[in-house]
Amino acid sequence: MVALARKTLIYEWRRFLPAMLAVGFAGLLQLLQIALVLGIFGSTSLYITGSSADVWIGYPGTQSVGSGRTIDADVESHVLMDPAVQRVEPYIWIDGDWRGPTETGGVSVFVSGIDPRPDGLMFSKALAPDLRTRLAEPGAVVVDRSVLDQLGVDIGHTATINGHQVRVVGISSGLRALGGVNVLCSLDTARQLNDDPTDSGPTYLVAKLRDPTQADAVAARLRGDTAFGPYTTWSASDFASISVRYWLFDTGAGAGVLFLAGIVFLVGAVITSQTLIAAVNGSVREYATLNALGVGVGALRKVVLEQAFWVGALGLLGASALGILLMMLARSQDVPVVLNLPAALACIILVMGLAAVSGLAAMRALRRADPATLLR
Amino acid sequence: MIHPVTATEPMRTPALQADGICKAFVSGHQRTQVLDGLTLNIDAGELTLISGPSGCGKSTLLAVLSGLQKVDSGRVQALGSELGQLDLRALERFRLQHTGFVFQGFNLFPALSAFEQVELPLNHMGLSRDEARRRARSSLEEVGLAHRMRLRPSELSGGEKQRVAIARALAKEPELLFADEPTSALDAANGQMIIDILHRIARTHGTTVLCVSHDPRLVVHADRVLAMEDGRILSDQRPHASLIDNKEIPS
Incomplete structure (x- = not known):
């Protein structure tokens, strides 16, 4: 032919x-x-995809990671009772107002309070282990390389969040946020930075399962118990797509x-x-x-x-x-x-x-x- | 009827028959009657020439007899098939199996070599690849282009291009070959060569060649010359036949 x-x-x-x-x-x-x-x-789903948790527990109706509300800290022991769950750790999200040492004005920051232990679940894929352990120091924070100018700081500098002093102990990469700046610190530091006394519990609990493939089933099983106040559960992949969909379509x-x-x-x-x-x-x-x-x-x-x-x-x-x-x-x-x-x-x-x-x-x-x- | 070339013309049944055909074109309010009740038989295995001034309807007659256009009234039979009763698909199939065309423009694809131009229509006839190539080669040899078959149109002269176009029609081994002003874009020598090839095709392949042209050089090579004017046949002559064979049709 x-x-x-x-x-x-x-x-x-x-x-x-x-x-x-x-x-x-x-x-x-x-x-x-x-x-x-x-x-x-x-x-917007970096918090989920950059972490190694399989199941997320948070306030019912949460539309994206950044819009969570606190849940009762006692939910943790309830979750731990499930035989499929290996570990649970709290994750605290606080909206903060950053004042840098140079003239940057106020910068809106998303403070992520995480467990600073080397084997912590939150940001395990996005944060190097040595950076993570440095967070154990009170008032220590890690910020992303891309926002140094925006925050007006460099490593070793101090600044304030919500009026409390913090010190930049490390610089990470790949932690850019949408509509604000991610600041990582330990759970203890995060609790100090929180101005709102009514927010006592964690924003989320994240759980690691013995068998990650069971995430959907375990999330469904843990849902629906109201003995510890309102909360709900998602598998990590579900919560990530909820978060992305919210930004993609609702915005x-x-x-x-x-x-x-x-x-x-x-x-x-x-x-x-x-x-x-x-x-x-x-x-x-x-x-x-x-x-x-x-x-x-x-x-x-x-x-x-x-x-x-x-x-x-x-x-x-x-x-x-x-x-x-x-x-x-x-x-x-x-x-x-x-x-x-x-x-x-x-x-x-x-x-x-x-x-x-x-x-x-x-x-x-x-x-x-x-x-x-x-x-x- | 006695013909000087009877030995090479085995049959005398008409290959094409037109019976009272009429064709008119309408542009705006103007209606032009191009063919007006024309009746005609074209014999098989002959080179028939239709000549006449431009606008006399000779190209329209060719289009109608070859199944490219439908008539308004009358009947056209080609190789025993009633063309008016065939739908578009059937007409395409009829043309694929039985007809070849040579146009005034050579209409060769710029991207294809001479060999591919000839092979292309054969691909659609359901021939095997080897058979298609064999036919393409032999028909290009027949028009004297054996040494030029790998060249593209841009590398060929006008006469060579027209010979490729003839080879393209010839390779289909059609019973009917239609040619529309095949020499008018060519110089004398090339025109003569095309005429010789058409003549030979009618002789050696027994193909019915119907050629429309006002080229006077073609007249001496034609078995039969039809002169047209205003949609009618003015005269019907056989230049090589004895005088008694010539007959004038009163207009």
Whole structure:
């Protein structure tokens, strides 16, 4: 079989280049947008994904990690009674007002009070063990590398949170927060920083299970007991997705993403279909001749669709190469970008869908390939 | 009827029959009657030339006889099939199996080599790959392009391109070959070569060649010359036949 579509694409690559660029840039734009959104909103579940707890216990109806309320500290012993639970530790979340040594004004900070033992569950994946043990010192805090300027401090400096003095004992990375700054300290320090006397218990209890695969079952089992005041339980993965979904959809960011995806699709499809239509028009007499010789319109349509497919595939290839480069650049600059398999698949579907729609539009141009017009 | 070439013409049943065909084009309020009750038989294995001034309807006649256009009224039979009763698909199938076309423009794909141009339509005829390639090679050899078959159209001269177009039609081994002004874009030498090839195709393959042209050089090579004007046949001549064979049709 003579590969008409491919040979034409290679021979007349200049003609198809705008379509490939349009598809490629549409793909790249979409890829980076999704990676950025996942990176930024993924940071709202960092508290969960950066920790090794399997089950989270918190106030009922909590919509994201940052909006928890205190629960009764006695829930801990109740949770520990479950034979599947190996360890439980409290996690205290306090909203604080940071005053740095330099003129930074007030900075809103999210104080995370965690167990500073080397084998603590909270931030076990995000915090180096030596940094963690340094938190045991009263008033010690760890902040992220990316916010040093914002907080106006460096390692060894002192500042105040809610009027209480703290000292920066370490600098971590990958602890960026959305809408504020993460500050890590020990549970004891966190209790000192808390101005509200009514907040006595922990914000969350996090539990490690003997068998992490049982997280859903254990979370369901621990739920529903009200003897120790209101609380509920989630498996870590459920709570992480609740947190991300809250930011993605309840803040309107998700709608923005979908809107932009629609625009990208539309613009890409218009450019690509116009290019493909021009390519069909450029060969319309040849197509008409093939039709005169009895090659069916269906076979000619397949040629156009195949061209659209290759335009999409090549555009995707270019977008992937450039996308990986840009993602690496972003990572090196502490810009939160994350790409997972479903997001990558969504990009591929969008780009190939764009190419397919453009191909279908270009197929209509074949109507002009009427062999009778060749006779005059 | 006695013909000088009777030995090479085994049958005399018409390959194409037109019976009272009418065709009109409407543009705006203007209605132009292009074919007006035309009746015609084209014999198999002959090179028939339709000539006439531009606008006389000769290209429309070709389009109608080859199944590219439908008639308003009348009947067209090609190889015993009633073309008016075939739907679009069936017409495509009929053309695929039985007809070849050569147009004034060569209409070759810029990206394909001469060999691929010829092979491409054969791929759609359900031939094996080897058979398609064998046919492509032999028909390119027949038009004298054996040494040029790997070249693209941009590397071929006008005459060579038209020979590729003829090879593309010829490789299908059609019973009917339609040619529309095949020499008008070519110089004298190349035009002559195309005429010779068309003539030879009719002779050696027994193909019915119907050619529309106002090129006077074609007249001496045609078995039969139909002169058209205003949608009617003015005269019907056989240049090589004895004088008694020539008959004038009163207009």
